[in-house]
Amino acid sequence: MSTLGSLFVREMRLAIRVGGGAWMGVLFFLCVIVVVPFGIGPDLNLLSRIGPAILWIGALLASLLGLDRLFQADRDDGSLDLLLMGDTPLELVVLTKCLAHWAASGLPLVISAPVFSLFLNMDPLATAALTATLVAGTPALTLIGGIGAALTVSLRRGGLLLAILVLPLTIPVLIFGVSAANAALDYSLPFATPFAILCALTLISAVVGPFAAAAALRFSSD
Amino acid sequence: MALIDLANPTRFLRLTDRLLPWLVGATVVTMVAGLYLSLYASPEDYQQGATVRIMYIHVPFAWLAMFAYTVMALASLGTLVWKHPLSDVSAKAAAPIGAAFTFLCLVTGSLWGKPMWGTWWVWDARLTSVLVLFIMYLGIIALWRTIEDPIRAGKAVAVLTLVGYLNVPIIKFSVDWWNTLHQPASIMRMDGPSMPPSMLVPLLVMALAFTFLFMTLHFMTMRSEILRRRIRTMRQREASGAAGVATATTGARPGPAHSDTKPAEAHS
Numbered sequence A: 001m002s003t004l005g006s007l008f009v010r011e012m013r014l015a016i017r018v019g020g021g022a023w024m025g026v027l028f029f030l031c032v033i034v035v036v037p038f039g040i041g042p043d044l045n046l047l048s049r050i051g052p053a054i055l056w057i058g059a060l061l062a063s064l065l066g067l068d069r070l071f072q073a074d075r076d077d078g079s080l081d082l083l084l085m086g087d088t089p090l091e092l093v094v095l096t097k098c099l100a101h102w103a104a105s106g107l108p109l110v111i112s113a114p115v116f117s118l119f120l121n122m123d124p125l126a127t128a129a130l131t132a133t134l135v136a137g138t139p140a141l142t143l144i145g146g147i148g149a150a151l152t153v154s155l156r157r158g159g160l161l162l163a164i165l166v167l168p169l170t171i172p173v174l175i176f177g178v179s180a181a182n183a184a185l186d187y188s189l190p191f192a193t194p195f196a197i198l199c200a201l202t203l204i205s206a207v208v209g210p211f212a213a214a215a216a217l218r219f220s221s222d
Numbered sequence B: 001m002a003l004i005d006l007a008n009p010t011r012f013l014r015l016t017d018r019l020l021p022w023l024v025g026a027t028v029v030t031m032v033a034g035l036y037l038s039l040y041a042s043p044e045d046y047q048q049g050a051t052v053r054i055m056y057i058h059v060p061f062a063w064l065a066m067f068a069y070t071v072m073a074l075a076s077l078g079t080l081v082w083k084h085p086l087s088d089v090s091a092k093a094a095a096p097i098g099a100a101f102t103f104l105c106l107v108t109g110s111l112w113g114k115p116m117w118g119t120w121w122v123w124d125a126r127l128t129s130v131l132v133l134f135i136m137y138l139g140i141i142a143l144w145r146t147i148e149d150p151i152r153a154g155k156a157v158a159v160l161t162l163v164g165y166l167n168v169p170i171i172k173f174s175v176d177w178w179n180t181l182h183q184p185a186s187i188m189r190m191d192g193p194s195m196p197p198s199m200l201v202p203l204l205v206m207a208l209a210f211t212f213l214f215m216t217l218h219f220m221t222m223r224s225e226i227l228r229r230r231i232r233t234m235r236q237r238e239a240s241g242a243a244g245v246a247t248a249t250t251g252a253r254p255g256p257a258h259s260d261t262k263p264a265e266a267h268s
Helices: A003-017 A021-040 A044-077 A079-085 A090-120 A124-151 A159-182 A192-221 B009-041 B050-082 B087-117 B125-146 B150-182 B197-243
Strands: none
Touching: A003 A090, A021 A044, A021 A090, A044 A079, A044 A090, A044 A124, A044 A159, A079 A090, A079 A192, A090 A124, A090 A192, A124 A159, A124 A192, A124 B150, A159 A192, A159 B125, A159 B150, A192 B150, B009 B050, B009 B197, B050 B087, B050 B125, B050 B150, B050 B197, B087 B125, B087 B150, B087 B197, B125 B150
């Protein structure tokens, strides 16, 4: 098995066996969804109208949760130094780690979103559109978050700072994700255009994210 | 090759020592001229009355908010590509000044919006992207403050600044999209070239004045940052000397050599 493949398997194994990170994210997602109706009232019409937005904001917040451990756990036990010194390009290592992190914590959010959309009275078409946008958009959140995780890797309590650094950069993803998902509610809005831009944002962050995160990791170690 | 020569901080300090009085003078002259032109010599708007004069400070603030970020991005390139020793000093000095200009831009815009639009805040595309820019400035300042070692902080912040600089046009584009989706047309249209010269000239003079002000403040902050780093190094050297053989170094740097001084983390 190739180096990157075994790294991916290792990350997945760690994510599943250690502390149930994926479930915590889904649980937090559920908490956000449950809290919102208490704030704005139980009006089902209103909820179905703003449902995609609530689910997107919930997914955005939940995807920030585990990010601070993305590189910090490896730094604590010393394996980050091995990854830095190894022959495999650090950019690819970072990309693999981000993909594994997405598969372990982003994918559960995407899978649970259709279930949670029932609480918000969304019809099947809106749910399908929302799930499609989450599949396309959440990798971008993880990849952008990876930059923040690499920048704050050497800080003791970098979790809050990471959220502050990452959230402004994720605004475009949120805008196009929600506007594509809203197309299922209002037929006068286009779906394909914002969805294509959302995919483009994910691809851009797949290029920029690993390079920036790898640079930040190299600088943090010297 | 002036930029390479300035890699020596002492030379930079000497140069700015000579440059700063001229810059301060230029700032004062252009500012006085600009204030006179914009407050007395320029006509009132036929619709907005005297309120239009807010524009003469608001637009320069907006321009400098972007300019300071561009300076930071160039300095970050200098840090990462050429490892120029003064570029991270420049980036660090520009961040609070840029944040202050962005904040002033938001405040003056809000004060202008109240009489014109009847509200302090509109989720207009421009206002929103400036607000996001302000948050990014604050994030950069927060990162500067959390990483203790200035060299390492400089590199981390340089990565963040460049990623942010790539993102600024994307954010601007997406906020425009979001805005046209939610509300029909922008309330305010202010196209530069369509402005009469009696208003354009004071605006340009004020923009020049604030650019000089930015340069003055930037050089002053850079100077104090260089001096602050020297003091930091001196303290560390002193502390490590005191922690080592206390008797051997007392002659070199006179001062209270406490026996409980912590060993410095100079070489981390």
